[in-house]
Amino acid sequence: MAAAIEVSGLTKRFGSRTAVDSLELSVPEGCAYGFLGPNGAGKTTLIRMLLGLTRPNHGQIAMLGLNLPAERAAALARTGAIVEEPRFHNHLTGRQNLRIIAAARSSEAFDRIATSLARVGLGDRADERVKRYSLGMRQRLGVARCLLSDPGLLILDEPSNGLDPAGIHEFRAMIRGFVDEGRTVFLSSHQLAEVERICDRVAIVDQGKLIAEGTLDELRSGGEKLLVVGCDDADRALALLEGSPALAATLLASGELQVTLVEVAGDNGRASAAAVNRALVEAGLAVHKLEPVEATLEQRFLEITSRLGEEPEPE
Amino acid sequence: MIAAEVLKLARRRGLMWTALAFMVGSVLVILAVRAVKYTPTGGADGYTGCMYAIISFGGLVATAIGATAGSQDHSSGVFRDLVATGVSRLKLFTVRVPGAMIVVVGLVVPAYLIAAAAGLTLAGDRATLSGGLAQDDLGYLALLFGTLTVLGCAFSTLAGSRGWVIGGLIVLEWVVQPLLTHIDQLGRARDWLLGPAVDHFAREDIARYNDLELGSSQAWMTIAVWLAVAFAIGAWRAVTRDA
Numbered sequence: 129m130a131a132a133i134e135v136s137g138l139t140k141r142f143g144s145r146t147a148v149d150s151l152e153l154s155v156p157e158g159c160a161y162g163f164l165g166p167n168g169a170g171k172t173t174l175i176r177m178l179l180g181l182t183r184p185n186h187g188q189i190a191m192l193g194l195n196l197p198a199e200r201a202a203a204l205a206r207t208g209a210i211v212e213e214p215r216f217h218n219h220l221t222g223r224q225n226l227r228i229i230a231a232a233r234s235s236e237a238f239d240r241i242a243t244s245l246a247r248v249g250l251g252d253r254a255d256e257r258v259k260r261y262s263l264g265m266r267q268r269l270g271v272a273r274c275l276l277s278d279p280g281l282l283i284l285d286e287p288s289n290g291l292d293p294a295g296i297h298e299f300r301a302m303i304r305g306f307v308d309e310g311r312t313v314f315l316s317s318h319q320l321a322e323v324e325r326i327c328d329r330v331a332i333v334d335q336g337k338l339i340a341e342g343t344l345d346e347l348r349s350g351g352e353k354l355l356v357v358g359c360d361d362a363d364r365a366l367a368l369l370e371g372s373p374a375l376a377a378t379l380l381a382s383g384e385l386q387v388t389l390v391e392v393a394g395d396n397g398r399a400s401a402a403a404v405n406r407a408l409v410e411a412g413l414a415v416h417k418l419e420p421v422e423a424t425l426e427q428r429f430l431e432i433t434s435r436l437g438e439e440p441e442p443e
Numbered sequence: 444m445i446a447a448e449v450l451k452l453a454r455r456r457g458l459m460w461t462a463l464a465f466m467v468g469s470v471l472v473i474l475a476v477r478a479v480k481y482t483p484t485g486g487a488d489g490y491t492g493c494m495y496a497i498i499s500f501g502g503l504v505a506t507a508i509g510a511t512a513g514s515q516d517h518s519s520g521v522f523r524d525l526v527a528t529g530v531s532r533l534k535l536f537t538v539r540v541p542g543a544m545i546v547v548v549g550l551v552v553p554a555y556l557i558a559a560a561a562g563l564t565l566a567g568d569r570a571t572l573s574g575g576l577a578q579d580d581l582g583y584l585a586l587l588f589g590t591l592t593v594l595g596c597a598f599s600t601l602a603g604s605r606g607w608v609i610g611g612l613i614v615l616e617w618v619v620q621p622l623l624t625h626i627d628q629l630g631r632a633r634d635w636l637l638g639p640a641v642d643h644f645a646r647e648d649i650a651r652y653n654d655l656e657l658g659s660s661q662a663w664m665t666i667a668v669w670l671a672v673a674f675a676i677g678a679w680r681a682v683t684r685d686a
Contacts, residue, residue, distance in 0.1 A: 179527040181686040204529030211527070215520030220454050228521070231447035232528040232535070273524065 130193065132157045132281045132312035133178065138187030140173050140336075147173040149336035151187070155314055155329075157280075160307050162327035163316040164425075166433050170336040171316045172212060175285050179209050192280050205233065208274025209283040213290075214266050218259035222250055222269050225258055229273050237276040244275040249298070263290030271302070282306060285316045300326050324425040334433045348423045352431070353389040353397030356380070358417030359408055368411055369404065384417065444534070448542020451515055452508060459550070462504045466554035469496035474561055485565025490572045493558030494580060494649045497551065498587065505547045505588040506612045509595025510605035512543035513677060517603045523686035536600060536681035540674075543592050551588060555581075576646075583645045586666070590641055591616070593670055597677030603684075624654055640665035 133155035140148040148170040155161045165171045176182045178189060180200050189196040194203040216225045223241060230237035245254045248268040253261075261269065267290055274282050284303075288296050303326050306313050317323050323330060330347055332340040340347055359365050362383050369377040369387060376388040387404055389397030401418060408415050453459060470493045477492060478484040516522040516535070525535055562572030591612065599608040620638040623629060633639065639652040643662035647653060657665075 176523075176685075179523070180529075181523050181526055201529040201531070204527060207527075207529075209524075209527045211523055215524070217451055217454075217515070217519050217521060219456075220451065224450060224454065225521075228447045228451065229524060229528060231444045232525050232530045277528070 130157050131155060131190070132161075132192060133314060134188075134190040135174070136188045138174070138177065138189060139185045140170070140177060140182065141185050146336050148177070148184070151333070151336065151338055153331060153338055153341070155312065157312050158307065158310050159328040160303055160313045160315060160326050162323035162330040163314060163333070164318075164320065164323060164330060164429055165333035168335075169333045169433075171333060172285055173336075174333075175209070175211055175283055175314075175316060178283060179204065179207075179211065181211065206277060206280045207283060208271075208277050208279035208281075209285075210267075210270040210274060210287055211283075211285050213263070213286075214270025214273070216258045216266065216269065219257060221255050221257050222261065222265075222272075223254040225269065226273060226276060230276050233277055236278070240276050240278065244272040245269075247275060248272045248302070264292060264295050267291060267299075268295075279311060281312045281314065283314045283316075286318065287315065288317070288319060288322055296322065320424075320426040320429055330425065332429060332432050340428075340432050344425060347428050348425060352423070353391055353400070354421035354423075355387045355389055355397070355401050355404065356417065356419045356421060357385040357387055357404065357408070357415065358383075358419075359385075360414040360416075364411070365408055365413055368407060368413075372403075372407070375400070375404065386421070444530075444538040445542045445545070448512060448538050449545050452512060452543065452546045453549075455511065458507065458511065459546075462507065462550045463553065465500045466497065466504060466550055467557065469500045470554045470557050472496070474557075483565055483567035483569050485561035485563075485571075486567065486569045487562060487572050487576065488569060489565060490558050490562030490576075491648050493554075493561065497554050497558060497584065498649060498651070501547075501551050501554070501584065501588055502591055502616060503613065504550055505591040506595045506616070507605070507609050508547050508550070509540075509543045509592035510599040510608045510612070511595075512539040512546075512592075513596035513599030514603060514605040514608070517600075517684075518605075522684075526686040532682045532684075532686075533678055536678050539596050539600070540593055543596055544589060547588050547592055551584065555584070579646060580649070583641075583649075586644055587641050590637065590666060590670060594637075594673050597673035600677040601680045621652070624652055634661050635665050635668070637665060637669045640669075 131154045133153065135151055135153040138148055138151040151174065163171055177184045178191060180197065191203040192206055196203060217228065222245065226241045230241060245251050248271050250265065250268050250272060253265065267287055271287065288299050291299055303313050315323065315327060324344060329343055331338055357365065362379060362385055365385055366377055366379050369375050378386050380386050389400035391397050392399050405415060405418055473492050473496050474484055474489060477489050483489060516525060526532060559572060559577060594612055595608060599605045602608050616638060620636050623636055624633055624639055633655055634657060639655045639657060640662040642650040642652040643657045643659065
C-alpha cells in the first residue's frame with residue numbers, strides 16, 4: 129500500500145532539547161491513523177514539520193508521494209490540517225473565514241465552502257461571527273476549512289477537544305466517512321478511547337522516538353497476558369500459584385485472582401493458562417471462571433510510555 | 444488574495460468607523476470653523492485648510508491600517524493555517540500591502556471629496572479649486588499614505604503586533620523627524636529622512652517640512668531606500684518566522 133506520509137530520520141531540536149529524534153514513520157493511504165504520545169513527545173512538532181510551519185534539522189519527509197520541501201506546495205494543496213486548537217479571525221463570520229483560506233487555495237475551494245459548512249453541521253450558523261462560536265463549533269469550522277482543498281490527507285491535532293458527547297459521536301462518524309471516501313486521516317490525540325474507536329493503525333511516540341506501531345489488535349496483544357480466575361477458595365489458589373516462579377498472581381477485591389500469564393513461542397499465553405487451570409483442579413479446587421483480560425489501548429499506552437498509574441494529561 | 448486582505452480589514456468595524464470618523468469629521472470641523480470665522484468657507488483656501496486635516500489624520504489612518512494588515516494573521520493565529528495551504532510566505536506578505544492601500548484609499552476618498560466639493564463651491568469671490576492643484580495634491584497624498592502604509596505593514600510583520608509599531612511610527616513621523624530636520628550638525632545625512640523626502644512633492648502651503656532643500660532625484664532615492672528596506676524586513680520575517 130502506498131504511503132500518505134513517509135518520514136525518515138526526521139530530527140528537530142530546540143536548543144539542547146531534541147523534540148523529534150530520528151523518527152521513522154510510514155502512514156498508509158486510505159486509513160485512519162492514530163498518533164499517540166504523552167505531553168512533549170513530539171507529536172505537534174512532527175505535524176508542524178509536515179506542514180512547513182517549522183523546519184526539521186535532519187531527515188526526509190514525503191507526503192502523498194511528494195518530497196518535501198521541494199514539492200511542499202503541491203503536497204499541501206491536497207492536504208487539510210488542524211494544528212492545535214483551530215484559530216480564526218474572530219471578527220469575521222465562519223463563511224468569511226473560509227473565504228480567506230479559499231483565496232489562498234484555488235478557485236475550486238470557493239465552490240466547496242457551502243458544502244464544507246453543511247458537512248460539519250454549520251450551514252445555518254455560517255454567517256455568525258466566529259467570536260460567538262463555542263469551542264466545539266470552532267473545531268467543526270476547522271474541519272470545514274480542511275475540506276476546502278478536497279484533501280487526500282487530513283492532519284488533525286486533537287480535533288475532538290471541546291466537543292460534547294453528541295458532537296464526538298458525530299465527529300467519529302465524520303472521520304470514518306472521510307476514510308470511506310478514500311482519504312487518509314492522521315489523527316493526533318490524547319483521547320485514547322476515541323483513537324481506539326476511530327483508527328485502523330496507531331503509532332506511539334515518546335521523547336521524540338517511535339516506540340510502537342501497528343494495528344490496534346497488534347498493539348493491544350503486545351502487552352502482558354492477564355487471566356482472571358474464579359474458584360471456590362481464592363486464598364488457597366493464591367498460595368498455590370505464588371509457588372510457581374513463572375506466574376504472578378494477585379487477589380482482586382471481587383474475590384477472584386488475576387494471573388499474569390507467560391507467553392511461550394507466541395502462543396498468547398494459552399499453555400500458561402492451561403497450566404494454571406491444571407494446577408488448581410489437581411489441587412482439588414473448583415474452578416468456575418477462566419477469563420482472559422482484554423487490554424485496552426490506554427493500558428498499552430501507559431505500559432509502553434512507562435506511565436502506568438498516571439492519568440494521561442491533556443496537552 | 445488581495446480581496447481577502449481587504450475583507451479582513453474592512454470587517455474591523457471599530458477600526459473602520461473610527462478611521463472614517465477621524466477623516467470625515469476632521470474635514471467637517473475645519474469647514475465648520477471656517478464658516479464661522481473665515482471667509483470664504485470653501486474655495487481653494489478652504490480646500491487647503493481641509494488638506495491639513497486629511498494629511499494629519501490620513502497619516503494616522505494609513506499607519507494604523509498598514510500595521511493591522513501586517514500583524515492580523517499572526518495575532519489571530521491564522522498565519523499557520525495560511526502557510527499550511529502551501530501558498531508561499533512571501534506572497535502572503537506581499538498581498539497585505541495592496542490590500543491595506545485599497546482600504547486606506549476607501550477611507551481617505553470620502554474626506555477628500557468633501558474637501559474638493561467645498562473647494563469647488565463656497566468660494567465667494569475667491570479662487571476655486573483648480574484641476575492642477577487637485578492633481579498635485581492627490582499625487583502627494585498617494586505618496587505619503589502609500590509609504591506610511593508600507594512602513595506600518597512591514598514593521599508590524601516584523602514585530603508580530605501592531606500597537607508598538609503604530610506608536611513608534613507616529614513618534615518617528617511627528618516627533619523624531621521634525622526634530623532631526625532642525626539639527627544642522629547632521630548636514631546632508633538629513634537627506635535620508637523619509638518625511639522631508641515625501642514632502643518634497645507637496646506644495647509649499649501644505650508641506651510639513653519646508654526647511655530642507657532636496658533635489659527630486661535625492662527625494663525619490665530616499666523614498667525608494669526606505670520602502671525597499673521596510674519591504675525586505677517584512678518579507679524576511681514572514682518567510683523565516685515559525686508559523
